[in-house]
Amino acid sequence: MAEDVALRWLWRVAAPLLLTVGTLGNLLGLVVLTTTPAFRGRRGGAVGFALGALCCVDTGLLVTTLLRRCLLHWTGVDISTASPASCRLHFFLAHFFSHLSSATVAVLSADRAVTVWRPVPAARHRISSVLPRGELR
Numbered sequence: 001m002a003e004d005v006a007l008r009w010l011w012r013v014a015a016p017l018l019l020t021v022g023t024l025g026n027l028l029g030l031v032v033l034t035t036t037p038a039f040r041g042r043r044g045g046a047v048g049f050a051l052g053a054l055c056c057v058d059t060g061l062l063v064t065t066l067l068r069r070c071l072l073h074w075t076g077v078d079i080s081t082a083s084p085a086s087c088r089l090h091f092f093l094a095h096f097f098s099h100l101s102s103a104t105v106a107v108l109s110a111d112r113a114v115t116v117w118r119p120v121p122a123a124r125h126r127i128s129s130v131l132p133r134g135e136l137r
Contacts, residue, residue, distance in 0.1 A: 011073040015066055022062045030055040047111065054104045061097035064090065 033052045068090065072078050080090040 008073070011069065015070050015073070019062055019066045019070060022066075023059055026055040026059040026062075047108070050104055050108050050111070054101065054108070057097055057101045057104060060093070061101055064093045064097055 030052055033048050033055065036048075068079055080087050
């Protein structure tokens with residue numbers, strides 16, 4: 001009985017709080033990434049783009065999965081069983097965002113590993129994008 005009360009409390013209070021905080025955090029991260037000069041342009045373009053994409057993908061994952069569960073516990077309506085098309089769409093989006101989020105983190109990790117493993121070519125590339133062409137040699 002106490003477990004049912006705790007579970008109901010988690011789905012009715014904690015899940016919407018996680019959804020709100022997660023969505024606002026991802027939106028704030030996206031705003032910072034798009035307005036900060038260090039993450040725009042050539043110097044941080046790839047990393048900034050990947051982090052911005054990760055913010056969008058994680059927001060999509062939150063909305064697709066957690067919002068459905070919240071609506072199920074608030075109203076008793078399951079949007080994925082409303083029709084066969086909505087079931088397929090929900091299934092596809094939930095798995096797509098989940099796999100895309102993992103792949104984005106893996107690509108970011110590989111990029112950072114190469115930068116740490118081979119810092120000289122990475123630093124040379126960064127310096128050459130800031131300095132005029134003749135000053136590097």
